[in-house]
Amino acid sequence: MEINMSKTENVILKLYKEGMLVYVNKKLSFSELRKNIVEKFRKSENFFKGLTLKVGFTGVELSENEINILIDAISEVLECKAVLWENPEPIEMTTEDKVNQELSGEQILSNAFKIDVADENTKFYTKTIRSGQLLESDGNIVVVGDVNPGAELVATGNIVVMGAIKGTVHAGAKGNREAIVVALNLSPIQLRIANVISRSPDYEIERGLVPEIAYIRDDKIFIEDFLQKRK
Amino acid sequence: MSEVIVITSGKGGVGKTTTTANIGVGLSKLGKKVIMIDTDIGLRNLDVVLGLENRIVYDLVDVVTGVCEPKKAAIKDKRFNGLFLIPAAQTKDKDAVSVEQMKELCDKLREDYDFILIDCPAGIEQGFKNAIAGADKALIVTTPEVSAVRDADRIVGLLEANGIDDHYALINRIRPDMVKRGDMLSVDDVIEVLNIDLIGIVPDDQDIIVSTNKGEPAVINPKSLAGQGYRNITERLTGNNVPLMDLDGNSFFGRIKKLFGKKQ
Numbered sequence: 001m002e003i004n005m006s007k008t009e010n011v012i013l014k015l016y017k018e019g020m021l022v023y024v025n026k027k028l029s030f031s032e033l034r035k036n037i038v039e040k041f042r043k044s045e046n047f048f049k050g051l052t053l054k055v056g057f058t059g060v061e062l063s064e065n066e067i068n069i070l071i072d073a074i075s076e077v078l079e080c081k082a083v084l085w086e087n088p089e090p091i092e093m094t095t096e097d098k099v100n101q102e103l104s105g106e107q108i109l110s111n112a113f114k115i116d117v118a119d120e121n122t123k124f125y126t127k128t129i130r131s132g133q134l135l136e137s138d139g140n141i142v143v144v145g146d147v148n149p150g151a152e153l154v155a156t157g158n159i160v161v162m163g164a165i166k167g168t169v170h171a172g173a174k175g176n177r178e179a180i181v182v183a184l185n186l187s188p189i190q191l192r193i194a195n196v197i198s199r200s201p202d203y204e205i206e207r208g209l210v211p212e213i214a215y216i217r218d219d220k221i222f223i224e225d226f227l228q229k230r231k
Numbered sequence: 232m233s234e235v236i237v238i239t240s241g242k243g244g245v246g247k248t249t250t251t252a253n254i255g256v257g258l259s260k261l262g263k264k265v266i267m268i269d270t271d272i273g274l275r276n277l278d279v280v281l282g283l284e285n286r287i288v289y290d291l292v293d294v295v296t297g298v299c300e301p302k303k304a305a306i307k308d309k310r311f312n313g314l315f316l317i318p319a320a321q322t323k324d325k326d327a328v329s330v331e332q333m334k335e336l337c338d339k340l341r342e343d344y345d346f347i348l349i350d351c352p353a354g355i356e357q358g359f360k361n362a363i364a365g366a367d368k369a370l371i372v373t374t375p376e377v378s379a380v381r382d383a384d385r386i387v388g389l390l391e392a393n394g395i396d397d398h399y400a401l402i403n404r405i406r407p408d409m410v411k412r413g414d415m416l417s418v419d420d421v422i423e424v425l426n427i428d429l430i431g432i433v434p435d436d437q438d439i440i441v442s443t444n445k446g447e448p449a450v451i452n453p454k455s456l457a458g459q460g461y462r463n464i465t466e467r468l469t470g471n472n473v474p475l476m477d478l479d480g481n482s483f484f485g486r487i488k489k490l491f492g493k494k495q
Binding site: 127128129130131132133145146148149150166 | 355377381382384385387388389391424426
């Protein structure tokens with residue numbers, strides 16, 4: 001099995017049809033190895049939540065006890081059921097396999113919406129929210145319509161708008177930094193998540209009308225093409 | 232069947248009073264019996280625009296407080312058959328009238344008139360609440376400016392909160408040349424934000440200033456473009472389907488469209 005290893009990476013994860021393979025690059029002490037593996041898996045936490053994942057190890061000799069410790073640690077980080085993949089013989093996944101592996105709608109939702117906010121109350125509005133109107137929710141807000149300039153949404157959870165956001169929105173208003181804002185046309189005057197504030201640029205940006213998602217990363221609000229992210 | 236229509240906007244100076252006067256005159260020209268009520272107490276204008284200032288004896292406050300009957304206070308415009316005006320009081324303020332009093336007055340007037348037009352003051356305070364109290368329908372006047380559209384949007388929200396869902400946008404002072412250059416919001420831009428039906432458009436027209444100062448509404452001037460816009464709106468208010476004004480009238484395609492009576 002050939003794999004390009006950058007010199008800086010101690011541990012590399014690769015997903016195959018049968019499961020996840022952990023390539024160990026360097027000779028590390030067990031505690032260091034464990035720390036490295038947990039950190040790697042932490043990056044994909046939520047993605048495997050609730051699923052069963054086969055995990056194999058290569059490039060390192062491990063005792064049964066050590067394997068058990070690692071498997072337990074991975075299960076805990078991913079909130080999934082990790083099992084040992086013995087004598088891994090990985091088969092490269094084709095694009096078709098990846099498509100077949102697509103998650104069910106419910107799984108996608110539970111991955112996208114962190115559990116602690118997904119469980120909150122949700123308020124639904126099926127009208128255009130107009131200038132001067134303020135909607136507050138101790139939970140999530142879903143609007144089927146537009147949020148016009150001068151209107152304001154404040155939710156302690158997520159905000160989803162099946163239309164355009166042109167007003168001001170504040171998700172995670174009580175400090176939940178995991179909260180997200182999704183809209184078919186995300187052009188808010190101001191967008192706040194928890195205590196992070198971003199505002200629309202002073203110049204016009206030419207872009208197509210694509211659904212976008214806003215979230216916090218590194219203390220900044222990131223806005224991404226929602227469809228690209230899902231791919 | 233009579234209808235109470237409030238003409239409102241939120242923002243000041245977009246042409247509520249001019250619109251009320253023109254629609255009132257336009258409807259009376261179509262043979263309807265129309266009464267206009269100026270609810271802008273303290274800043275009365277509608278009588279001036281109509282050239283009826285010198286005939287005021289009683290006003291809206293007198294009517295709602297029972298000093299006189301509505302019929303007695305209503306000034307008949309002698310130039311147009313079936314057009315009446317209840318002017319605002321100039322020396323009182325907006326609190327002199329209550330929401331209940333306005334509702335009562337509107338219901339009383341329904342018996343005698345086909346259309347009751349209410350000229351709403353700018354703003355969203357007591358005067359606005361009074362003006363919309365008895366209304367069935369609302370015309371929201373806006374100009375193609377971001378601030379006016381923002382206020383109009385606020386008004387739509389307030390109207391809906393007060394149970395008036397029969398509302399239409401009227402876009403005033405459109406300048407086709409500026410729209411074409413991209414310097415002005417287009418009709419579509421405005422409607423996209425407001426997301427309500429359009430009752431009509433009125434192009435920017437210098438004649439309006441002249442006619443307003445003279446007390447002769449533009450709607451009776453067959454040469455005035457704005458007058459044409461208002462005539463179309465009055466037609467639509469009486470239930471006739473007329474195509475949206477073709478602001479591009481000089482182009483070849485514009486004329487072809489006109490020829491075939493293309494709608495909207």
